[in-house]
Amino acid sequence: MTERPRVILGVAGGIAAYKAAELVRRLTETGHDVRVVPTEGALRFVGEATWAALSGHPVATDVWAGAHEVPHVRLGREADLVVVAPATADLLARAAHGLADDLLTNVLLTARCPVLLAPAMHTEMWEHPATRANVATLRGRGTVVLDPAVGRLTGADTGRGRLPDPADLADLARLLLARPAALPRDLAGRRVLVTAGGTREPLDPVRFIGNRSSGRQGYALALVAAARGAEVTVVAANVALPDPSGATVLPVTSAAELRDVTLAAAADEDAVVMAAAVADFRPALAESVKIKKSGGAPAPVELVATADVLSDLLAARRPGQVVVGFAAETGDAEADWLEHGRRKLARKGADLLVVNPVGDGLAFEVPDNGGVVLAADGGEVEVPTGPKTALAATVWDLVAARLR
Helix, strand or coil: CCCCCEEEEEECCCHHHHHHHHHHHHHHHCCCEEEEEECCCHHHCCCHHHHHHHHCCCCCCCCCCCHHHCHHHHHHHHCCEEEEEEECHHHHHHHHCCCCCCHHHHHHHHCCCCEEEEECCCHHHHHCHHHHHHHHHHHHCCCEECCCEEEECCCCCEEEEECCCHHHHHHHHHHHHHCCCCCCCCCCCCEEEEEEEECCEECCCCCEECCCCCCHHHHHHHHHHHHCCCEEEEEEECCCCCCCCCEEEEEECCHHHHHHHHHHHHHHCCEEEECCECCCEEECCCCCCCCCCCCCCCCCCCEEECCCHHHHHHHHCCCCCEEEEEEEECCCCCCCHHHHHHHHHHHHCCCEEEEEECECCECCCCCEEEEEEEECCCCEEEEEEEEHHHHHHHHHHHHHHHHC
């Protein structure tokens, strides 16, 4: 791959074309060389000057401009990734049938790199048998076609058909550049549950005992699972992030709430990934009024253990369900971080345990993560530090293998 990965961003003629401007910005700001190929319809929504200014390149609009450079072949051949966002019903149909009636469809035919299509259209169009057949054809050829999100559409309509969030599309694009085969449809028809974020245990109406988890890793797991075809539910503890595209989010606050909601939601799931950082202790008594600073130091806070959510989940799981735990570890005088993880896996009995070294800017509140995935059968898979979607893809690789 080149030093600056070359991304072709195709923009089809839908109202969501304006959101692709943010996708261009996110990719260029992370070091990608982006060239925008809008359709004629897209230029009715967003002008050529916008794409040129954001990408830093002239906009390729038709097969005749610069014909001596043969752009309809060169652009696709030289790309490291092609993304189309939004991909309209018309664009999906033309791509599925191999038409080459404009520059973008020519690029799709000549590209030999990963192709990511992000559909956006009205619900009725997405659900039409013709569109479903076109999507199936494209997926059968290895094209990554996301399911559209559920939300507000044009006018007052609400339903499935909304363009996934540009931030999520950028994360998936970077994942495909790093691992071209990271998004197979191997979780289609599966139901998965992911916990994310960090629990908060109240000390008084103002203060709480918490941790540094932002929920980014759990949301990356949800995003990748949905892109691989799963029906995804997220139990989110105090996460201040947009909901991951394609997932249903159940908000909770404390460890007790997370336990109750997770156990109830997990009953029908094929896999559960416990990525949330759950407090090990809570105050024995939560004061009903704010503890005042006046009067000197407050009385010592008595702590009691919270429920062991992972152990409770494993005790209640149904046959065939795959359960994955997470362990944020540091080394100490007794053992290093990885050995502590091995001991935790032996105690808990999960199918997989993702062990992350933490501290000094690692894992929490940062975009990257790494570690080792331990398996109950003794296997160990090291995941180098990189985007959290890459760790998520490795986890789902291992889960999908066990579900099969």
